[in-house]
Each structure stands twice: as structure tokens, then as C-alpha cells.
Amino acid sequence: DTGVSQNPRHKITKRGQNVTFRCDPISEHNRLYWYRQTLGQGPEFLTYFQNEAQLEKSRLLSDRFSAERPKGSFSTLEIQRTEQGDSAMYLCASSLSKGQLNTEAFFGQGTRLTVV
Amino acid sequence: GIQVEQSPPDLILQEGANSTLRCNFSDSVNNLQWFHQNPWGQLINLFYIPSGTKQNGRLSATTVATERYSLLYISSSQTTDSGVYFCAVGVYNQGGKLIFGQGTELSVKP
Numbered sequence: 001d002t003g004v005s006q007n008p009r010h011k012i013t014k015r016g017q018n019v020t021f022r023c024d025p026i027s028e029h030n031r032l033y034w035y036r037q038t039l040g041q042g043p044e045f046l047t048y049f050q051n052e053a054q055l056e057k058s059r060l061l062s063d064r065f066s067a068e069r070p071k072g073s074f075s076t077l078e079i080q081r082t083e084q085g086d087s088a089m090y091l092c093a094s095s096l097s098k099g100q101l102n103t104e105a106f107f108g109q110g111t112r113l114t115v116v
Numbered sequence: 117g118i119q120v121e122q123s124p125p126d127l128i129l130q131e132g133a134n135s136t137l138r139c140n141f142s143d144s145v146n147n148l149q150w151f152h153q154n155p156w157g158q159l160i161n162l163f164y165i166p167s168g169t170k171q172n173g174r175l176s177a178t179t180v181a182t183e184r185y186s187l188l189y190i191s192s193s194q195t196t197d198s199g200v201y202f203c204a205v206g207v208y209n210q211g212g213k214l215i216f217g218q219g220t221e222l223s224v225k226p
Contacts, residue, residue: 031212042120042202042216043159055211089157095212102147102212104164110157 004108006092012114013082020078021111025094032075033105034067035091036060043091049075050097082115089113118143122203122217129193129224137188137220139203147206148179149214150188152199159202162188193224 005024013019025032030051035043046065047057051072061067064082069075079086089112095105119142129135139148150162163170163177165186170177174193179186190197200221204214 033213035214037157042204042218043214045213045215048211048213050211056213091157091159093214097212102206104149104161105147105212105214106161107151107159112157 004092004094004106006090006108006111008111009109010112010114012116015082015084015115017082018078018080019082019113020076021090021092021113022074022076023092023108024074025092026106027073029094029096029106030072031095031097032069033093033095034075034077035093037089037091037110038087043089046077079113082113084115087113087115118145118205118207118215120203120205120215120217122201122220124220125218126221127223129222131193131195131224131226133193133224134189134191135193135222137190137201137203137222139186139188139205139217141184141186141203141205143184143207145181145184145205146208147212147214148181148186149204150177150186151202151204152197153202153219154199162201190222193222195224195226198222198224 033048034046037043049069089110092108093105151159167181200219204216
């Protein structure tokens with residue numbers, strides 16, 4: 001397994017444009033998470049999926065943001081009408097859940113978004 | 117929600133020195149991970165350590181869950197150890213999401 005994969009690695013977009021990021025988790029992992037990290041801060045949770053079901057969304061996830069995991073495998077994160085404040089690193093992680101046990105999460109390389 | 121505090125925020129060492137990074141958390145956890153963020157932004161897993169002690173080469177970690185803290189030890193530091201170290205915790209019934217501290221930025225000088 002090659003680990004968690006994200007693309008693109010970098011994205012520069014003009015304010016007001018829509019962008020979409022993709023995450024491919026570790027194949028046997030049933031949980032997939034999206035985080036956002038701004039300069040000098042730790043990553044902040046955005047949303048997560050268990051299989052194809054989106055089970056939690058942070059209040060950080062405004063209505064311009066939408067995430068999907070249509071077949072319980074890869075996931076996409078779309079930002080509509082981007083704003084300069086959306087500039088950040090977007091990180092994806094995956095893990096294998098076993099009931100209430102939280103197993104180790106692994107992160108992808110991230111997608112660095114710059115809105116100009 | 118749970119609070120995660122890391123100390124110190126910054127640390128400068130000479131190559132070969134030892135260091136201890138601390139992570140305090142405000143509630144019971146069922147997951148604790150230490151990461152090293154490389155210059156390109158990727159989070160590299162160091163330890164999955166909700167309790168107990170683990171060692172991996174020059175690095176070791178100890179989590180005392182009952183006292184709500186974890187320590188990361190780096191011995192004989194090298195310039196390649198430079199970067200930001202994050203502690204992240206998961207709590208019961210919250211789907212495995214991680215709450216991160218603000219990180220410790222380590223700089224190892226030759």
C-alpha cells in the first residue's frame with residue numbers, strides 16, 4: 001500500500017472560483033478525515049466519513065464547502081466561491097475503526113491552496 | 117471540548133543534545149499520536165501511544181493517561197530532527213477525529 005494520497009499537491013486559484021481536491025485513503029481503512037491547517041497552527045478537524053456516510057461536520061465547514069465519499073473509497077472536498085481566507089493546507093487522513101477503538105490515523109501529503 | 121497544550125512552543129538545540137517535549141490534555145483520551153511535520157507539510161507518524169511507553173531508535177514517548185500528559189524524548193538530536201512536532205488526541209465517542217496541539221517548533225543547529 002502506498003499510504004494516503006492527495007492531489008493536487010498545490011493549487012492556486014482566483015477568488016470566486018471553485019476548487020476540488022481528492023484524497024485516496026489506505027485501501028482497508030473505513031474512516032476518512034479532512035483537516036485544515038493555517039500557518040503557525042495545528043491542523044483543525046473539518047469532517048469525517050465512515051465508509052460512505054458523512055458522520056460529522058465541524059462548524060468550520062461553511063456552506064461553501066462540501067465533501068463526498070461516494071463509494072466509501074476516495075473522497076473529494078469542494079470549495080465553492082473561494083475566498084482569500086480559504087488559503088490553507090488541506091490534509092486528509094484515514095484510519096481503521098474497530099467499534100469504539102480508535103486506531104492510528106495516517107495523513108496524506110496535503111493540498112496547499114492559495115487564493116489570489 | 118478537550119484542550120491540548122504543548123510546551124515549549126519553540127526549542128533550539130545544538131546537534132547531539134537531548135530534549136523533552138510535553139503534551140498536556142484536559143480530558144480522558146482513547147488515542148494519542150505524536151507527529152513530525154516535514155518542511156513540505158506532511159505529517160509523519162512517530163508514535164501511536166494512548167498509554168504506556170514506546171521507543172523507536174533515538175525517539176521515545178511516554179503517556180500517563182491518568183495524569184493527562186504525554187512526553188516525547190529526542191536523544192542525540194540531529195539537524196534532520198528540525199521541524200514542528202505535534203501531539204494529537206482522540207476522545208471517546210467522537211469518531212476518531214484528532215484534536216491537535218499548537219506544536220513545538222524544534223531547530224537543531226550543527
